Amino acid sequence: MFEELTLLQLQQYWWIIISLLGGLFAFIMFVQGGQTLLGRISKGDEVLKTMLINSLGRKWELGFTTLVLFGGALFAAFPLFYSTSFGGAYWVWISILFCFIIQAVSYEYRKKEDNFLGQKTYEIFLYINGSLGVILLGIAIATFFSGSNFSVDENNFSHWDSSLRGLEAAFNLFNLSLGFSLFFLVRITGALYFINNIDNNTIRQRAIKSIKIDMPIFLVFFLIFLFYLFTKDGFAYDSNGTMFIQEYKYFINFVEMPIVFFMFLVGVLFVVVAVFLTIHFNKTCCIKTGGLGVVLTVMALFLNVGLNNTSYYPSISSLQSSLTIVNSSGSHYTLTTMSYVSLMVPFVLAYIIYVWYQMDRVKITKEEMESSSHNY
Template structure:
């Protein structure tokens, strides 16, 4: 018996759809508080030493946190090649902006304190702020465009043609999704700073986190309302072979108002995802008000998990709809790699993901504890 036949093709496709979501959530939970912390840097750190403390809460861990982004990109490339081709070519300028902003972070961390010049350090603080805001915003904008539909089409040879422009990505609904992303990451970053710092930084982070949690609740609710009443969703209306070869052109797809909510009606248990996004943001707010940083951080992580999971729950089985030719929309059943490829990738994932999790846990355990002014002043050679 060939080993990869031990798991059915349709099951592997669903597994890799779920694993892609896990990797994206993993990136948002880990690198998300890095981005949120960077967004708050110029506002919460009133003095240079305070800003150095803030930077040193994330400086030792940000590189490891970005592993999840690399894994997600690799998973898209190997498991969903057509998704990779459309998104990384159609969103090329947006991806370039994200990469440019992310590059500012390591440069800012390394060079900010090399000169004892207020103007020099202030400029690098702005660069770090941009390095947090731009990725956080554009990732959310990208999700908004996925829900709206991406302007691509396929010819009969399955060649991909993208017909959109960069500025078309900045629609009102997409920007609303970008603001949801920014607010939830600031909430997460504020909870992290409460854990890792002392007053007055922790106190300012607490107030910022309260505002961000309430804003996340309001914006996520508004985005759901707009998605329900004003955005046409995509619905597969023809039979589809869940174990057949990957050919997105073999199905019929209709657009309909409220179609993105079909799964919540047919599978009521999926309502857990948006309920978690909303409920956990409320819990994070209460935890911040009660000055319970560990609970606030856990709640903000759950809220992010729920918000991102809501997108997957709403869209399944579609993973990338086409606004130009809905029949060309990519679905879980017709846009994946081969049966053998998905199986080999799953075996590798089962081996290496636990290793990554164990190493990450060990690193955070070693680096656990608050970053104080004494840590910075007594360790010039080992602090940022």
């Protein structure tokens, strides 16, 4: 079956899978968003804080799983990206990795006896993961559109042309706009998740109030990002693989790929509808609508930057070194073999959905937390 596909078709197939995994990971980062809301919603009440942390603690591992799937698929399908970005921009990636490591440690050791760092320290770690980790990740993804400082020689050895090793991306307004958009978006989905998962009126009302604060700020940064995206020059390549700068490239991609543009519009609409129904009609199930919206929106952005003869990792210091799905992928044999493995993805997703359903059949309550022998 997959053997009959051309190399280009396999490359496109794997970029679609990576885009889907990227969208799913963006949704599951509601855990990170919820971590930044612990103080705002609990207001120092330890019972409420315990409910919030345990609600997130039952889901944080799903985020790690999805991140590993996303990174693994990207590494296996497009190894030149992995060697170029992770080998060159290592300070930004190490910073992101550190932020996610302290998250795992915090959930496991926050309530441990003889915890020499103290409970408060691990709660600070959770906030760092949900704020700095998310913003840096958004900045790193934004470089897919804005470009990075690297060059690749004829032997596919990459060279990073900035001493900041990736951290220079944090000084770009376009990159920052996506980083802060993602930060406030995951705070909104985190609040939607609390409303759906915890049976407590105080938490519900404070979460709604939090959404009312974060939604306008998110829209400001997101509209700035969209303005830059639709008006900026993009990085394209012709049939010979020669890179060139094209005006309004990312806007043109949406026009020339109407299905992707439709996905993007529907995704944004779903997020807005989820917030509207939660605020004005006190709906408690809008994490599903909002979550689907996040998946569709992020997936559409990945498809926009990777398909239609577009460089998904452009170089601003050596234009012809820019990476595309064509010049950075594995061989036909590798992608074919991986494609058969990808047939297991629907079963993995079905398992995650089943486990999620089993964990959420009964909402978290104050009584449950007080009687539980194990709390995060």
